Structures are given as structure tokens and as C-alpha cells.
Amino acid sequence: MALRYFSSPMPTALITGITGQDGSYLTEQLLDQGYTVHGLVRRTSNTVRSRLDPLFHNKDVYNKNLFLHYADLDDTTTIRRILVKTQPDELYHLAGQSHVGASFDIPESTCQFTAMGTLKILEILRDLEKQPRFLHISSSEIFGRPDESPQNEHTPMRPVTPYGVAKTFATQMVQLYRESFGLFACNAICYNHESPRRGESFVTRKITKAAAEISLGLSDEIVLGSLDGRRDWGSAPEYTTAMHLMLQQDAPDDYVLATGQTHSVEEFLDAAFRSVGLDYQDHLQQNPKYMRPAEVTRLVGDPTHAKKQLGWTPATTALDLAKQMTAADVESLKRLAASS
Ligand code: GDR
Structure with a gap:
């Protein structure tokens, strides 16, 4: 059956990492606002996506306003095809290897997905006729052992973990593509954010x-x-609300999302x-x-800029x-x- 993606006059969003904690909250928030939401999911034999279950099993939502597509982050041809087919207005890039401790054991794949995965998406966007507004979920780990406290958008990056190094690369690439190629590209520099949907290894x-x-x-x-x-721990659904607000501004920018405590x-x-x-x-x-x-x-x-x-x-x-x-x-x- 051919799916009709263009029936709604409301904006369309594409989310990488839609099955994660942040992806699931963001999806609910965007659907509530009338968006059509597309999500990229990894092709695995395990199709448990418990955070999306209520939406997945809702016949009025799934395959009507919410669509899932298989694509790994290193599969650029498939990601390009999905972007061309779905024509999103906003692209939220939340996927990646998100476990800091594990990044010491698997530094190479952490960099492959978190650093190179982001660059590959930026490269696709550069060539697109219709370029969506782009949000990359960056991390406080880019600051590592900072000279100043609290940190803001201008604090130098001094990562001390493989995950932090990968996120630093991705964050700086987002800045570079914004400045050099004019993309509407933003970094949400997120401090730890938690919820009952948080993965059990955190x-x-x-x-x-x-x-x-x-x-x-x-x-x-x-x-x-x-x-x-x-840690500076805040609430995940509050942080995804801010991510959406970031893409509604007149100009792209980076924002620290944190509580300050x-x-x-x-x-x-x-x-x-x-x-x-x-x-x-x-x-x-x-x-x-x-x-x-x-x-x-x-x-x-220091969330002053976001405030x-x-x-x-x-x-x-x-x-x-x-x-x-x-x-x-x-x-x-x-x-x-x-x-x-
Ligand atoms: P973090 O979160 O590394 O800050 O990254 P995590 O919850 O893994 O660790 C927080 C702190 O708890 C200490 N800790 C333990 N951590 C884990 N996971 N398991 C344990 O048993 C344990 N015992 C003590 C850690 O050493 C650390 O000090 C999170 C992730 O969501 C990243 O993706 C995100 O970018 C950052 O937050 C901001």
C-alpha cells in the first residue's frame, strides 16, 4: 500500500533515534501539535519499541501521522532517499551511541555513529533542494574538565571521554555547516536529562x-x-520542548539546556x-x-541563553x-x- 505522506498542511518532522527516551517524548509533543512525524529505526531482529508502543498500537496515529523507516546511521543512500521522499521541515538528530562509560570499551563504533553519523547527515543536507531545519543533540560531555563553571555556549570544549570527543566533533561540524554552508543547524547542548523512560543502564x-x-x-x-x-540532572520532556523551540527561531543557534544545579x-x-x-x-x-x-x-x-x-x-x-x-x-x- 502506498503511504500518503503529504496529506497534512502541518509541518513534517523526521527524527533519528525516535525509539529512545527523547525521541519518544518529542514524537508525542510534535503529534500533539499536529505534525506528521517520521522516524528512523535500526533494522534488528528485535522489534520491541516499548516507548512508542501506545502510539504504535493507535490506529488513528500509526501510518497516518507517524511513520517509521528502516535506516542505520551509516546508510547514507537510504537516509537520503527517506529525506527526499518525506521532505521534512525539521530534522531532529537524536541517534547515536549514548553511553559514556561504554564509549571507553567501544570507542571506534562510538565515533562511527556519533561523530561520522552526524557528518554524513550534514553532507546529505548540503545537497538537498529542500533543506530541513536541523537539530543535533550535543552533550555536556563536550566540556569534559572545563576551566569555568557553570558552562555556557562559549565555554571551550575539553572532552575527556571517547563519547565526549565524538560529540565535540559532531557539535563543531554542525557549527561549521551553519557558518560555511548556511544550513539552519543548531546544537542542543544537553546536560543529563532523565525520566521514567530512561534506559536502565544509566x-x-x-x-x-x-x-x-x-x-x-x-x-x-x-x-x-x-x-x-x-551531575546537572533535568527532566527529559522539558528538554525536548526546548529542542522544538530551537527550530522555531528566526536564526539557528546553539543552546545549553540545563537546570544550573x-x-x-x-x-x-x-x-x-x-x-x-x-x-x-x-x-x-x-x-x-x-x-x-x-x-x-x-x-x-548555564541555561541563560535558552531562558x-x-x-x-x-x-x-x-x-x-x-x-x-x-x-x-x-x-x-x-x-x-x-x-x-
Ligand atoms: P552520563 O550518565 O555518563 O553523565 O551521561 P550516567 O547515568 O551513565 O552516569 C552518571 C554518573 O553516575 C556514575 N555511576 C554510574 N553510572 C552508570 N551508568 N552505572 C553505574 O553503575 C554507576 N555508578 C556510578 C558515573 O560514573 C557518572 O559519574 C549521560 C548520557 O545520557 C549521555 O548520553 C549524555 O550526553 C550525558 O548524560 C549528558
Whole structure:
């Protein structure tokens, strides 16, 4: 059956990384605003896309306003074909290898997808007749060990992890294509952003899932690496709202998306466990396996530019997130138990 992509007068967006935490929130927000949304998905034998399930199973949405296409990030001919076929007004590039710790074990593929994957998309855009507005999700990891704190859009990049180096390359390429080739291309320089949809290998979700399991008697311990790291943690759906606002401006620019506050891993752990009446010290094990050869330090963002230009204000704090995410994990484990 031929799908009709051009039935709506509303804008069309294409999202790489649509099945991820940010991709799923952004998709919901754009569909709510009447967009037609296309997403790129990797071809794997596992077709579980739990974050998109409610949309996927909604007959009024899937293949009407939401379409998925198979394409790997290094498959430039397919990406080009999808761009020509779907003619998006906005392209949100969220895909990539997003695990900082893992990037020490797989530096080459991290650079292949995160750095070269972004360059390949920019190269395709350069040749297109209709160039969509382009957003690249950059990261606070580009600052690494910064000389100044908090960091803003002008802070020099000094990455200390393979992931940070790959993101730095991609961020600077976005700037270069904006300045040299006139693309409407923006970097969303995102500090950590979390939600109940966060992948379970990231520390916040690992903590909240463990707190929920222990509180329900399903487990007794949590194994972590260093508790000393400090992060500027905000709420993922608030950050995807800002990403959309970035592409509605008159001119392309880079924006730091952050709360301006930091907490240690230990503080987040304490808040999550306390929220279900537990003391984390009764359950904590530490394992060097989860410690990194190099850690970023003093990472805290200054979101003044986003506040002034986009009118965006982050509302949710890290300690709110610890409670909300733990409560969501408790609920989902209870639902699972009731259904089995
Ligand atoms: P980060 O997030 O590396 O900041 O990258 P992560 O949640 O992985 O780590 C945060 C801090 O927790 C410490 N830590 C552990 N981390 C993990 N994953 N697992 C553990 O068991 C553990 N124990 C302690 C880490 O050492 C670190 O200090 C995230 C990602 O989303 C990136 O893609 C994004 O660009 C940045 O945030 C901004």
C-alpha cells in the first residue's frame, strides 16, 4: 500500500533515534501539535519499541501521522532517499551511541555513529533542494574538565571521554555547516536529562529501579560504581520542548539546556531510596566494573541563553526526578506482577 505522506498542511518532522527516551517524548509533543512525524529505526531482529508502543498500537496515529523507516546511521543512500521522499521541515538528530562509560570499551563504533553519523547527515543536507531545519543533540560531555563553571555556549570544549570527543566533533561540524554552508543547524547542548523512560543502564534509572525492586521485596542490593560524580540532572520532556523551540527561531543557534544545579550520585541515591522508606546504605555494593578511566568534573550548565531567547525554564529538580522515577518504577512492577 502506498503511504500518503503529504496529506497534512502541518509541518513534517523526521527524527533519528525516535525509539529512545527523547525521541519518544518529542514524537508525542510534535503529534500533539499536529505534525506528521517520521522516524528512523535500526533494522534488528528485535522489534520491541516499548516507548512508542501506545502510539504504535493507535490506529488513528500509526501510518497516518507517524511513520517509521528502516535506516542505520551509516546508510547514507537510504537516509537520503527517506529525506527526499518525506521532505521534512525539521530534522531532529537524536541517534547515536549514548553511553559514556561504554564509549571507553567501544570507542571506534562510538565515533562511527556519533561523530561520522552526524557528518554524513550534514553532507546529505548540503545537497538537498529542500533543506530541513536541523537539530543535533550535543552533550555536556563536550566540556569534559572545563576551566569555568557553570558552562555556557562559549565555554571551550575539553572532552575527556571517547563519547565526549565524538560529540565535540559532531557539535563543531554542525557549527561549521551553519557558518560555511548556511544550513539552519543548531546544537542542543544537553546536560543529563532523565525520566521514567530512561534506559536502565544509566545511573538514575538503575537506582530508581533498584529502589522499587528492593521496596517490593524483589531484590536486596544495588551495585554501583563511584558515588562522587556530580551531575546537572533535568527532566527529559522539558528538554525536548526546548529542542522544538530551537527550530522555531528566526536564526539557528546553539543552546545549553540545563537546570544550573548539581547533585552527587549519592544524593540522588539517597533521595530515591528514602522515597520508598529505605536507607541505601543497607543495600549498596560498589564494583570497580562501573568506574570509568576518566570522569568529567564540575559540569553544571548555564541555561541563560535558552531562558532569554526561547522563554524556556526547566521546572523539575533532580530530587523531584528521584521521587517521580522511583514511584513510576514501583507502579510498573506492581502492574507487571498483577498481569502475570
Ligand atoms: P552520563 O550518565 O555518563 O553523565 O551521561 P550516567 O547515568 O551513565 O552516569 C552518571 C554518573 O553516575 C556514575 N555511576 C554510574 N553510572 C552508570 N551508568 N552505572 C553505574 O553503575 C554507576 N555508578 C556510578 C558515573 O560514573 C557518572 O559519574 C549521560 C548520557 O545520557 C549521555 O548520553 C549524555 O550526553 C550525558 O548524560 C549528558
